[in-house]
Amino acid sequence: FFRRIRAEDGTPNARAACTPPLARESANVAGDSDVALEASILLLWYGTRRVSFASHHSATKPSDWELTWSCVRFAVDDETHREIAFVHYKHSKAQLYNQGGVQSFFAIPGSRYCPVAALKRLHSQCHALGCAGPSDPVFRRRSGRLVTARSIGATIKIAAKNLGLNPDRYGSHSFRIGSANTAFDRGISMEELKVHGLWASDAFLDYVRTSPKRARVMSDALCLDRADDLDAELRHLWEEFIRSHHRPVRRP
Numbered sequence: 001f002f003r004r005i006r007a008e009d010g011t012p013n014a015r016a017a018c019t020p021p022l023a024r025e026s027a028n029v030a031g032d033s034d035v036a037l038e039a040s041i042l043l044l045w046y047g048t049r050r051v052s053f054a055s056h057h058s059a060t061k062p063s064d065w066e067l068t069w070s071c072v073r074f075a076v077d078d079e080t081h082r083e084i085a086f087v088h089y090k091h092s093k094a095q096l097y098n099q100g101g102v103q104s105f106f107a108i109p110g111s112r113y114c115p116v117a118a119l120k121r122l123h124s125q126c127h128a129l130g131c132a133g134p135s136d137p138v139f140r141r142r143s144g145r146l147v148t149a150r151s152i153g154a155t156i157k158i159a160a161k162n163l164g165l166n167p168d169r170y171g172s173h174s175f176r177i178g179s180a181n182t183a184f185d186r187g188i189s190m191e192e193l194k195v196h197g198l199w200a201s202d203a204f205l206d207y208v209r210t211s212p213k214r215a216r217v218m219s220d221a222l223c224l225d226r227a228d229d230l231d232a233e234l235r236h237l238w239e240e241f242i243r244s245h246h247r248p249v250r251r252p
Contacts, residue, residue: 016169017207018045018156018178025159026175027113033155034141035125039118040152043087044175046115047103048183048197051153051172053089056137056146066090069126070134072119083107085116089198101198180207 018026023045030037040054047053056066071088085105107116122139126132131140139147149172156174157167183193194204 015171015174015177017181018170018174020178020182022156022159022163022165022170023175023178024113025162026156029159029162030155034143035118035121036139036141036147037151037155039115039122040139040147041155041175042113042115042118043105044152044172045179046105047087048176048179048193049089049103050176051149054139054147055149055152055172056139057148067138068135069123069132069138072123072138074116074120077106080106082109083116083120085119103196103198177207180204184208 023041026041027038027045030041043049043054044051053067067087067089071090073086073088075084075086076082077084084107086102087105088102105115105119108114111117123132125142126136126138126140129140129142129144131137137146141147152175153172156170156172160167160170180193180197183196184190188196190205190208193208194202197204
């Protein structure tokens with residue numbers, strides 16, 4: 001299992017992070033080809049997952065631990081009335097005891113890049129092909145072949161070329177790196193990111209790289225021209241923190 005993961009995912013640090021525009025273009029390129037490839041890419045992005053969890057090792061026959069339709073369940077959230085897709089991963093290298101886990105994907109109303117809508121379109125396609133049974137693989141293309149890591153990597157390279165980027169800098173692992181970066185830049189905490197990506201360790205920190213936006217914030221925070229003002233601001237914030245978290249000690 002672990003040899004399969006390493007062989008499919010390649011070297012993580014050798015890939016540039018995928019950005020939201022590149023992820024959108026990748027989904028567009030994939031959608032022009034097949035909904036299975038599109039759904040695979042959207043699950044990688046929204047799930048912050050390794051490519052091995054949204055693809056199949058063999059182009060013709062999946063192994064017994066890869067995603068099948070018995071691992072996918074659709075429901076409706078009682079509070080928001082939005083559709084949800086629950087995806088059960090049977091195994092996970094990043095989790096303790098390799099037990100896998102479950103991820104929830106909420107529908108995004110009106111979005112062209114909704115992971116739930118893509119999964120439902122894929123299910124309809126598989127049902128029409130007669131291959132939507134509980135033991136059938138999820139990411140089966142219209143041609144009957146399965147989505148592989150190589151096809152995902154080829155898709156992001158085409159998308160990068162369409163945007164005028166160097167395709168050699170991107171690969172299938174770029175989705176995992178880029179999605180972690182984007183979530184962090186948009187305010188998702190480290191703790192939430194770790195739980196969402198089903199990480200059992202702090203290995204996910206290797207994926208959170210300093211983006212230009214965060215670098216700008218860091219530069220402003222360390223600006224020597226406003227060091228005194230910054231010290232005063234930090235002292236004020238610290239005092240506010242102490243007041244809000246202080247609990248008087250009750251003496252016996």
